[in-house]
Amino acid sequence: ETVEQMAESLDQYASRASHPTLSEFLEEASLTGRENESDSKEDQLNQKGVRMMTLHSAKGLEFPRVYLIGLEEGILPHQRSLEAGESSIAEERRLMYVGITRARDFLTITMAKTRKKWGKPREAIPSRFLYEMRDGKMPKEVEEATADPDAEQSDEYSD
Numbered sequence: 001e002t003v004e005q006m007a008e009s010l011d012q013y014a015s016r017a018s019h020p021t022l023s024e025f026l027e028e029a030s031l032t033g034r035e036n037e038s039d040s041k042e043d044q045l046n047q048k049g050v051r052m053m054t055l056h057s058a059k060g061l062e063f064p065r066v067y068l069i070g071l072e073e074g075i076l077p078h079q080r081s082l083e084a085g086e087s088s089i090a091e092e093r094r095l096m097y098v099g100i101t102r103a104r105d106f107l108t109i110t111m112a113k114t115r116k117k118w119g120k121p122r123e124a125i126p127s128r129f130l131y132e133m134r135d136g137k138m139p140k141e142v143e144e145a146t147a148d149p150d151a152e153q154s155d156e157y158s159d
Helices: 003-016 022-032 041-046 079-084 086-100 128-132
Strands: 063-068 103-109 114-117 120-123
Touching: 003 022, 063 086, 079 086, 086 128
Parallel strands: 063 103
Antiparallel strands: 114 120
16 A cells, blocks of 8 residues: 555544554554455455454445454453543444444354463453343354363464
């Protein structure tokens, strides 16, 4: 991208984010930057494979299956929003609604039982948004999955 395109992307991000930060912009740019800009949105949606994107970039799109991961306090809503106050939390609530309504056929919502913080396992607290959902919107069946303790953990990714 040219410097002008980057500046335009930064301006667009700053205008729609409730509390814009450089780190969140870079995260969003890295996720949305993977799309082939020459393809139309319809062509992109018809491509096979998994599409990972932010809730912001999912606005206006629809998918057969949607996975919302990390619905925990400190992740959704983000810790910065919790510290910033109710208006920031309300913006994240709207973003979660965007994510939920992107699912055409199936919606899967996940949270971790524990997360490592500062190298120590901590119990994860379910997102307040899960408790705010109306009856019928939340699956009655909850499946608990645990990671294999012998599974190898890696920071490497492959195509």
